[in-house]
Amino acid sequence: MATGLLEGKVALITGAARGIGKAIALKLASEGASIAFTDLKEDDNFRNTVAEIGALGVKCRGYASDASDYEQSHNTVERIHKDFGRIDILVNNAGITRDGLMMRMSELQWDSVITVNLKSAFNFTHAVVPVMARQRGGSIINISSVVGVNGNAGQCNYSASKAGLIGLAKSIAKEMGSRGIRANAIAPGFIVTDMTNALPQEVRDEWNKKIPLRRGGTPEDIANVALFLASDLSSYVTAQVIVCDGGML
Ligand code: NAD
Secondary structure, three states: OOOOOOOOOEEEEOOOOOHHHHHHHHHHHHOOOEEEEEEOOOOHHHHHHHHHHHOOOOOEEEEEOOOOOHHHHHHHHHHHHHHHOOOOEEEEOOOOOOOEOHHHOOHHHHHHHHHHHHHHHHHHHHHHHHHHHHHOOEEEEEEOOHHHHHOOOOEHHHHHHHHHHHHHHHHHHHHHHHHOEEEEEEEEOOEOOHHHHOOOHHHHHHHHHOOOOOOOEOHHHHHHHHHHHHOHHHOOOOOOEEEEOOOOO
16 A cells, blocks of 8 residues: 655644645645644634645644744644654744835834744744754755845845745754754745735736746645655755746746
């Protein structure tokens, strides 16, 4: 009988009640992983995600938790470790945009994006790494962005946070490789989610024109890369950034 690539593994995904995080949770669950995910509140999206993952026949629990809060994140990881007994995969996915040109950017815009996108990854990685070190293995995946590699006008806060996630993954890979912990980043291009649907149609059309494959990506396109990095298919891949952007960069 065929078994999933992630049978017996426990995956923790932040900000996974919708969008890319949810697609990653569903993909990892479809390969047999038990799923613990976080999001800000227990709303309809959150409850639907628990139900959809549970319907795949794996254990799934959602945790209402603000990933940018150090205490809450550590408490959440402690609860997840107690509930699931181990943590093999961490996907630092929670993220927001507060776009604006540098000349007009407020301190609040800067601080909120850096805190939610970058500090959250520190919070969860810091809490999970001791668990993975004791298990002598694990895979950490930071959801960065093409703009973290190339920059983007109007997104200096977001681009800096996403570049930071690449530096964080590469450094963890170097610090923790001897304990069997791998860390990589995915740099998605223009992916069709609620985050990008909030952009005006003209902006979305402009993005599509720049993409050789002539379409925005789907959350599942990113989930497929996450599955590769989460599983032993990538057992000799660490400290890398995988760009998944339809050729845009
Ligand atoms: P989304 O807005 O649809 O989903 C983000 C999720 O994160 C939401 O469910 C939200 O509630 C949650 N979240 C926000 N702040 C949180 C916090 N403090 N604690 C816990 N959860 C929180 O966005 P998406 O498009 O699915 O993006 C997911 C990730 O992918 C983000 O990090 C984003 O920057 C990145 N990304 C997206 C694109 C794209 O084109 N959509 C491109 C590159 C990178």
